[in-house]
Amino acid sequence: MFATEEGWIFTVLGDVHPPKRIWSYLKYVPGPGPWRAADGRTYTRVFTTYTVRELLSIMDEIRARRPEYLYYDPVVGNEVIAPPVDAVIEYWSTSIGLRRMSDRVEEGRASRLEQEAIGFVRWLESHAGLKRNDFGVTGSLLLGIHHDRSDIDLVVYGRRNLMRALEALRTAGEPVKPGAGQRLVETLRAIYRMPATDARSLAARVVHKGLFGSTHYSVFGVRDQPMHGYGDYQYVGKGIVEVEVEITDSSESLFTPSIYRVEEKVLGIERIMSYHMVLAGLFEPGDRLRVRAKLEEVKGPRGEALQLVLGSYEAVGSEQIKLLG
Missing domain, CATH: 3.30.460 (Beta Polymerase; domain 2)
Known part of the structure; x- marks a missing residue:
């Protein structure tokens, strides 16, 4: 996490960043709230629901006040929050x-x-x-x-x-009680239009x-080391698709970004990728899903591959996940 001169506090996203910039999201700003520093300063949490709609609203606020904290990233083909390194006045390890x-x-x-x-x-x-x-x-x-x-x-x-x-x-056993609870159920139903029984089943396995x-x-x-270097891969949007996939590997799902390896027989999609960490740790090998999401072509040193992106700007409000078995 790091702070800029305005007292804005950002959370770093992942381990691959543009040169001299930091992919991140704005989490706290000075203002009224229960978050109080030792010197008496209080903070408001601006990222509360962790939805793409909320992120886009935060980006509009940043654009109005500190447009230099936004960056059009040619690697992903989208504008992202990525303040320059020289804007950082404090960081926390x-x-x-x-x-x-x-x-x-x-x-x-x-x-x-x-x-x-x-x-x-x-x-x-x-x-x-x-x-x-x-x-x-x-x-x-x-x-x-x-x-x-x-x-x-x-x-x-x-x-x-x-x-x-x-x-x-x-x-x-006691004193640890694993489980995500009703808040996750409500989030999955609201954002991904997931049936209540599916959402409760997934929340219970967390x-x-x-x-x-x-x-x-x-x-x-x-991660032990960054997934790859910045610019090693190029990501090109290919529209919104609805497909059926089977999870084959979930071992990277609790890192940022969250990644699930999948088998998909029509288009040949190889993985699901998401920075929306509410999806982390939910799915297991053998889960079959129907997913509506953005399709991306990933171009890299070993050729081209296809992935689904959950939590994209383009599919906001239309994404869907349903458990098939």
């Missing part, structure tokens, strides 16, 4: 943030939520066989602006470590979100 929080707990200077967060990390260390430096903290806890109802948002470094953490959560004691948690992954 997830690993350093966790280390400093651990120190405050040891010194008796931590808040209740910080103590609970370290308790959750210790639980994962014990049950997943991981070390403290396998984790990082993000969100309002990283920024030090959290309040009593804030979540514990953790990241795990590396695919193998993430898989071990997920397995521990999958078999957990383990990367849930409760630690009475506090909500989330666990996402950070």
